[in-house]
Amino acid sequence: MNTNTPDLKYIQITDLHKYDGPFLLITRTNFQYLPHGEIYQDLTSTAEFSRLYGIKQLGLVGSSCANACQDQTRGFHSDVTGAMMDIVLFRNHFSEHERKLGIAAGLYHDLAIMPCSDQGKLIRSGSYEEESLVEYLIKRSSNLKQRLKKHDVGIEELIDTIQGKGNVGKLLNSKEGIDVDNLSYLALDQVWMCGSIHSDDDRLKFREKSIFDQYNNLRFIDGDWVFDNPQLLVNLLKFRALMYKHTYHHQFNRAKEAFLIRVLREQKAQNITLDKMLKWNDESFNNWFERTFGPAKERLFFSISIEPFVEIGREYDLSKLEQLRRETENEEEGIIVEHLKPPRDAAKNLVLHNGEVKLLGEIPEFSDEIEKIQKIIRKLNYIGVYKKVEN
DSSP states (O other): OOOOBTTEEEOOGGGGGGOOOOOEEOTTSSOEEEEOSHHHHHHHSSHHHHGGGGSBTTTTGGGOSSSOBOSOBHHHHHHHHHHHHHHHHHHTTOOHHHHHHHHHHHHHTTTTOOTTGGGGGGSSSSOOOHHHHHHHHHHTOHHHHHHHHHTTOOHHHHHHHHTTOHHHHHHHOOSSSOOHHHHHHHHHHHHHBOSSOOTTOHHHHHHTTTGGGGGGGEEEETTEEEESOHHHHHHHHHHHHHHIIIIITOHHHHHHHHHHHHHHTSGGGTTOOHHHHTTOOHHHHHHHHHHHHOHHHHIIIIIOOSOOEEEEEEEOOGGGHHHHHHHHOBTTTTEEEEEOOOOOOOOOOEEEETTEEEEGGGOGGGHHHHHHHHHHHHTTOSEEEEEEOOO
């Protein structure tokens, strides 16, 4: 299903030579668009937004040479998110103002992301979630405020939308189910997933289906966002769970993050101001890390092509964290214990089934598949015992 909006044009791949771009194209999907409206140009041609093209979408995972999705950035993810919001709201007959609010929220939802994505939040103690910091960032920039005002997007309503409030906000940032933010990063990550991928990997099978075009299956019915193809949504949830299992929370990546947490707990970073961090991209973060902790540790976390960290044990009883630390941790042997939280299973979605709106989990024919998805996610919620190995 191809959709044009007043600010977005669907284009055939064979017609690319007719336009100057920039283009939003995602391999193995039907997502091929030209954002031509002023709102896209105005909101993305700023220093704050340009910084996002220097931040890898997956942080430490993206810096791994194995089991990673390496080439996508927060900037392109945000471009795609804004365009998907545009399409869904236009197809569901939302007002011009609501549509532009959705574009702005999609483009700016990660505007205050820390360098190195989630790992950048570890630099200083405190709460540095991008959804809350974006208000701080926008209110300190007269340029951003003027650009939003030009398109009649108020700062308060933009922040509320980014935080998942209101009908437009629930489309971008669902608290329990799949949202446009999820749809964007999954569509991008499937393009670049690499590492130990075998021909029988279920992710490859799902990649050949239309599961990444779910933005075309979202309908607004009686105040709720509803997916009108339950089976495609189940397939997408399976893919998402497998991506967390094999890539996002791969044992090596979890181990590397656990050790980075310990390194950054040192007090060497406390003199870095929030304003400085919000100007950094990944290169800035890496340079600071190298100056602070030395080139050997910088290579260990961000540049090395071997796997110097391994998982040597798991404990699913989360109450045993402190006990395990007392009994198992040994800095001389390079062993640490850490609980890294799992993702939500994202299974609480409304779908259209036999003409009725139902929760996906309440439809008997999908119950076995949903339980398998939830089992994969539950197995990612454990205390890990990790070791640094010499190579």
